[in-house]
Amino acid sequence: MTRALSWIYLALALGFIFLPVGMLVLFSFQDGRLPVPPFNGPSLRWYADVLGDRRLMSALGNSLVVAAVSSAIALLLGFLAAQGLARYRLPGTLLMRVVLIAPFTVSYLIIALGLLTLYNRTGIGLSLWTAGVGHVVINLPLCFAILYAAIGDHHRNAERAARDLGASEVKVLALVTAPMLMPSMLAAFFLSFTFSWDEFIIAFLLTRFDVTLPVEIWSLLRSGLTPRANAVGSLVFLVSVSLLLLLELTVFRKVRR
Amino acid sequence: MARAHDNRQGWGLVAPALIWTIAFFVVPFLMMLALSFAKMEGRSVVSGFFPDNYIRIFTEPSLLRGLVVSLEITVTVTVISMVLAYPLAWIIAFRVPERWQRLVLILTILPFWTSYVVRSYSWLLVLGQNGVINKTLMALDVISEPISMSASRFATVTGFVHFFVMLLTLTIFANLKQLSPNYARAAQDLGAGRLATFRHVILPLTLPGLMTGAFLTFVLCIGDYITPQILGGNNELTLPQLIMMQLGRRGDFPMASAMAVVLMGIVTLAYLFSARWLRIDRL
Numbered sequence: 340m341t342r343a344l345s346w347i348y349l350a351l352a353l354g355f356i357f358l359p360v361g362m363l364v365l366f367s368f369q370d371g372r373l374p375v376p377p378f379n380g381p382s383l384r385w386y387a388d389v390l391g392d393r394r395l396m397s398a399l400g401n402s403l404v405v406a407a408v409s410s411a412i413a414l415l416l417g418f419l420a421a422q423g424l425a426r427y428r429l430p431g432t433l434l435m436r437v438v439l440i441a442p443f444t445v446s447y448l449i450i451a452l453g454l455l456t457l458y459n460r461t462g463i464g465l466s467l468w469t470a471g472v473g474h475v476v477i478n479l480p481l482c483f484a485i486l487y488a489a490i491g492d493h494h495r496n497a498e499r500a501a502r503d504l505g506a507s508e509v510k511v512l513a514l515v516t517a518p519m520l521m522p523s524m525l526a527a528f529f530l531s532f533t534f535s536w537d538e539f540i541i542a543f544l545l546t547r548f549d550v551t552l553p554v555e556i557w558s559l560l561r562s563g564l565t566p567r568a569n570a571v572g573s574l575v576f577l578v579s580v581s582l583l584l585l586l587e588l589t590v591f592r593k594v595r596r
Numbered sequence: 597m598a599r600a601h602d603n604r605q606g607w608g609l610v611a612p613a614l615i616w617t618i619a620f621f622v623v624p625f626l627m628m629l630a631l632s633f634a635k636m637e638g639r640s641v642v643s644g645f646f647p648d649n650y651i652r653i654f655t656e657p658s659l660l661r662g663l664v665v666s667l668e669i670t671v672t673v674t675v676i677s678m679v680l681a682y683p684l685a686w687i688i689a690f691r692v693p694e695r696w697q698r699l700v701l702i703l704t705i706l707p708f709w710t711s712y713v714v715r716s717y718s719w720l721l722v723l724g725q726n727g728v729i730n731k732t733l734m735a736l737d738v739i740s741e742p743i744s745m746s747a748s749r750f751a752t753v754t755g756f757v758h759f760f761v762m763l764l765t766l767t768i769f770a771n772l773k774q775l776s777p778n779y780a781r782a783a784q785d786l787g788a789g790r791l792a793t794f795r796h797v798i799l800p801l802t803l804p805g806l807m808t809g810a811f812l813t814f815v816l817c818i819g820d821y822i823t824p825q826i827l828g829g830n831n832e833l834t835l836p837q838l839i840m841m842q843l844g845r846r847g848d849f850p851m852a853s854a855m856a857v858v859l860m861g862i863v864t865l866a867y868l869f870s871a872r873w874l875r876i877d878r879l
Contacts, residue, residue, distance in 0.1 A: 357707065457623065
């Protein structure tokens with residue numbers, strides 16, 4: 340009895356979870372102007388429309404660049420800080436950890452408003468890069484926390500051996516520590532990447548002419564229900580899921596072993 | 597003797613991240629805090645130390661209402677999401693056979709990976725006047741006129757719950773899997789029934805994970821602008837929507853800053869409330 344209830348609950352929950360996304364994908368193939376029943380299709384016209392849209396494609400390009408660059412910076416800074424705090428007994432370690440993690444517990448809207456105030460005050464013009472700075476702020480805590488948790492004692496011994504053999508500090512970090520932490524580094528990078536590439540409010544408030552994909556999608560939605568939005572959404576879904584699968588099949592499989 | 601030298605290297609490693617966080621997070625926040633005490637005269641900002649904005653937030657009905665609406669929605673969403681996600685995580689962890697668990701879990705959180713903006717929009721396809729639910733019910737002759745479900749608090753809550761059920765199922769699942777089955781076995785050997793085992797053993801052991809999930813839900817929900825803006829309609833505005841309105845239509849940065857500080861205050865209170873269960877460093 341409870342067993343049967345469990346399966347029913349699971350089925351209902353999955354139904355709830357997949358209902359909107361299912362509709363999104365289904366009606367991206369709609370042959371008509373409205374993404375609502377009845378379904379007349381399938382047609383690929385909205386995909387052709389989206390892929391031929393210069394603004395959307397340039398927003399897509401912007402998103403990929405900002406996500407890649409900001410995640411790389413967040414990863415580098417997070418890696419160095421994790422290494423510094425895990426290896427050296429510095430005064431005020433706890434306080435520094437709190438400061439580094441703090442942006443994680445604050446709403447993106449507040450981070451965006453703070454940066455907007457800073458830029459206004461200092462006269463820095465808004466661009467793709469002013470939003471990228473914000474993306475580093477939100478992803479740095481994540482990268483730091485993941486790597487800080489991953490650094491263990493066996494890493495320390497390998498580093499010591501490398502140092503005894505005459506490796507410089509930079510070489511130790513680049514050739515010994517970083518490769519040993521590679522699975523965590525990749526996980527941190529790709530998590531940051533997906534957060535940055537899907538981030539809306541910081542990108543919305545801190546860019547001006549060159550916008551990212553979520554911001555462009557946002558302006559697309561102002562015209563109400565349209566199968567174009569369905570097609571864009573389905574494409575984003577496809578890209579994210581492929582990335583996730585790739586990660587699952589390569590990095591996480593190795594981590595588990 | 598190596599100590600001082602070593603420490604200098606340690607500082608060198610931490611410095612870039614620390615400087616970045618201070619320059620682009622701490623300092624901007626302090627500037628925003630200062631700005632929240634300024635006021636607008638006509639179209640220009642007069643800096644100073646005026647509590648006017650804060651007084652207005654807590655006395656002007658339209659602004660105070662935003663605060664209340666935000667809190668109501670956030671608490672509702674947090675409670676409903678937890679109540680729905682816990683059994684789901686439980687079923688995946690203990691009912692689904694081991695070798696299918698990872699697959700079911702991945703399926704459960706798959707829609708998490710659509711664009712956030714698009715995910716809110718996709719609920720319009722379901723709940724809208726011409727949406728799937730209305731069309732289906734009308735085709736089945738259950739109703740003759742479409743029911744209005746979008747542009748309401750119901751729609752906002754549904755969109756939020758959808759997102760957070762996925763997030764919480766993931767965190768609660770991880771939590772449940774870490775439990776050793778020996779705890780439950782021991783409790784049952786000592787004569788506890790299944791309900792008692794759950795209430796006195798499993799639940800307390802998973803509480804830290806639950807509270808971390810609830811806190812995360814609270815913070816993300818109360819600060820979100822997109823979901824209420826797309827799904828909520830114009831009848832009631834949340835705090836983030838009011839903040840965006842100050843920025844856009846009025847250009848009142850000091851007021852927007854003051855409201856952001858209030859938002860930050862609420863999050864801090866929520867943190868203090870749940871701090872003894874939280875393990876942020878283990879997220």
